[in-house]
Amino acid sequence: MTSEIQQRLADVQAEIAAACQAAGRSPDEVTLVAVSKTHPAEEVVTAFEAGQVDFGENRPEEAVEKIAQLKTLQPDAGLRWHMIGHVQSRKARLVVGRFVLVHSLDSMKLAEKLSRLAQEEALTLDMLLEINISGEQSKYGFEATKWKNSRSVRESLWDDIQSMLNMPGIRLRGLMTMAPIVEDQELARPVFAGLRELRDTLRQEFPQSQWDVLSMGMTDDFGVAIEEGATLVRIGRAIFGPRMVR
Numbered sequence: 145m146t147s148e149i150q151q152r153l154a155d156v157q158a159e160i161a162a163a164c165q166a167a168g169r170s171p172d173e174v175t176l177v178a179v180s181k182t183h184p185a186e187e188v189v190t191a192f193e194a195g196q197v198d199f200g201e202n203r204p205e206e207a208v209e210k211i212a213q214l215k216t217l218q219p220d221a222g223l224r225w226h227m228i229g230h231v232q233s234r235k236a237r238l239v240v241g242r243f244v245l246v247h248s249l250d251s252m253k254l255a256e257k258l259s260r261l262a263q264e265e266a267l268t269l270d271m272l273l274e275i276n277i278s279g280e281q282s283k284y285g286f287e288a289t290k291w292k293n294s295r296s297v298r299e300s301l302w303d304d305i306q307s308m309l310n311m312p313g314i315r316l317r318g319l320m321t322m323a324p325i326v327e328d329q330e331l332a333r334p335v336f337a338g339l340r341e342l343r344d345t346l347r348q349e350f351p352q353s354q355w356d357v358l359s360m361g362m363t364d365d366f367g368v369a370i371e372e373g374a375t376l377v378r379i380g381r382a383i384f385g386p387r388m389v390r
């Protein structure tokens with residue numbers, strides 16, 4: 145078990161390095177977030193012992209429990225936790241102060257709630273805007289499918305972003321998206337390219353923020369995501385194997 149996770153981790157790191165090289169990028173530009181959802185805390189320890197420090201979870205309750213277990217198992221580990229899944233606003237309190245980055249800021253309502261909670265705790269939370277580029281109904285995120293062609297889509301998104309930039313306690317660091325599940329990762333490329341173009345545009349529209357993080361790419365499509373500029377990839381199955389039943 146142990147060696148299996150460590151071997152897979154090494155394979156993923158090698159694939160990331162190869163994708164960076166092919167794209168003429170430095171591997172230092174890409175952070176690997178190991179997505180441990182459904183897997184027990186012991187497997188996180190195994191990956192940590194192999195040098196992995198950034199971990200992602202997609203459900204607040206599961207994450208809170210695992211973070212507490214890790215504190216017991218590895219008190220000095222200095223693990224960095226990322227919230228990558230939808231946070232219902234009634235669960236918002238669970239993510240405050242526990243994560244280095246919330247990738248899934250997907251509504252104004254959640255932004256307002258997190259801003260308020262962060263102020264109560266005198267914290268500033270780093271976040272990514274989750275963007276729905278693919279247009280799939282099933283996806284969370286700010287609607288931006290037609291941002292290039294539709295003035296009204298842009299205006300609405302720009303208004304929301306301006307409001308969030310004015311909210312105390314939250315700091316927008318960049319964008320996150322999920323590509324559709326496709327057979328061939330080439331089919332995900334336009335989604336990733338679209339997110340990068342949107343990021344480049346936001347850099348010009350809202351220079352008060354850095355927009356330096358692009359969270360995109362999972363087990364089946366991270367190679368293409370890196371070619372299209374991902375600075376952070378979220379990889380679960382390729383490291384931990386098939387997901388456990390919750």
Ligand SMILES: *Cc1c(COP(=O)(O)O)cnc(C)c1O
Nearest residue numbers: 179202228362363378379380381
């Ligand atoms: C589960 C999950 C991942 C990882 O998916 P894999 O296909 O296992 O690599 C990445 N991002 C989000 C938001 C997820 O929920």
